[in-house]
Amino acid sequence: MFEARITQGSVLKKLVEALKELVTEGNFDVSSTGLTLQAMDSSHVCLVSLTLRDDGFDHYRCDRNMAMGIHFGNLSKILKCAGNEDTITLKAEDNADTLTLMFESANQDRISDFDLKLMSIESEHLGIPDQDYSAEIKMPSAEYQRIVRDLTSIGDTVLISATKEGIKFSTSGDVGTANITLRHNTTPEKPEEQTIIDLKEPVALTFALRYLNNFSKATPLAPQVKLSLTKDLPIFVEYQVGDLGNVRFFLAPKIDD
Amino acid sequence: KANQGRLDTFFSVV
Numbered sequence A: 001m002f003e004a005r006i007t008q009g010s011v012l013k014k015l016v017e018a019l020k021e022l023v024t025e026g027n028f029d030v031s032s033t034g035l036t037l038q039a040m041d042s043s044h045v046c047l048v049s050l051t052l053r054d055d056g057f058d059h060y061r062c063d064r065n066m067a068m069g070i071h072f073g074n075l076s077k078i079l080k081c082a083g084n085e086d087t088i089t090l091k092a093e094d095n096a097d098t099l100t101l102m103f104e105s106a107n108q109d110r111i112s113d114f115d116l117k118l119m120s121i122e123s124e125h126l127g128i129p130d131q132d133y134s135a136e137i138k139m140p141s142a143e144y145q146r147i148v149r150d151l152t153s154i155g156d157t158v159l160i161s162a163t164k165e166g167i168k169f170s171t172s173g174d175v176g177t178a179n180i181t182l183r184h185n186t187t188p189e190k191p192e193e194q195t196i197i198d199l200k201e202p203v204a205l206t207f208a209l210r211y212l213n214n215f216s217k218a219t220p221l222a223p224q225v226k227l228s229l230t231k232d233l234p235i236f237v238e239y240q241v242g243d244l245g246n247v248r249f250f251l252a253p254k255i256d257d
Numbered sequence B: 001k002a003n004q005g006r007l008d009t010f011f012s013v014v
Helices: A009-020 A074-078 A143-152 A208-223
Strands: A002-007 A025-031 A036-038 A045-052 A059-062 A066-071 A087-092 A098-104 A111-117 A135-140 A157-163 A166-172 A179-184 A196-199 A203-208 A225-228 A235-241 A245-251
Touching: A002 A045, A009 A045, A009 A074, A009 A235, A009 A245, A045 A208, A066 A074, A066 A208, A074 A111, A135 A143, A143 A166, A143 A179, A143 A208, A143 A225, A157 A225, A166 A203, A203 A208, A208 A235, A208 A245
Parallel strands: none
Antiparallel strands: A002 A059, A002 A087, A025 A036, A025 A066, A036 A045, A045 A245, A087 A098, A098 A111, A135 A196, A135 A225, A157 A166, A157 A203, A166 A179, A225 A235, A235 A245
């Protein structure tokens, strides 16, 4: 039996909205330590990794490890029926072919349940090594969203270069060119408004803006985002989801011929 | 012109 209850149901709604365009389906792997998901987009260019810890839920029980195959478009349809203030409970029997989602309004006067049909999904699991990155940049998630959105209107790819001067995002297209440089800035009093650049060595990599723009759909989940870069490796974009866990995106770089 | 890399070439399947 699997059961996970979260008072702040809007977090689940936001998570699924952040993922559903990148990955159409994937397995929720549940165990006694929490719920994880790893899924690649259909072209194997980017990967989403979600970790929700058992102790981040208001109630969590999982007697048996299970892989629940989810179609995110369908899960999104059901979660749209939940109110933003609702408590959401996920439930499944062992070896179930459905996942039950129960929504309770804040004052308990409306309770609804929906059963989502589960799928059988063969998924490849990629091993992502823990490693030291050449550059790590923490910045307000809204700033990241603005940069990738603005640059997407100019070009298709972005060159991200981290140097001691700061982190520069450059693109070009039919309209012309664009460069946006962010500098280390710890002046704002609120930590979530700061930009912190941790540079071990200069690095420059090119990425498809379409995906970076898509990652920014996770903006409502966290005030800050962390970008990690190393030469010839995928970029790692991470959002901490409060005490519940994190959502991580990896995107393969463009490679010169 | 740069080509789009695939994640499988950077991370191995476990």
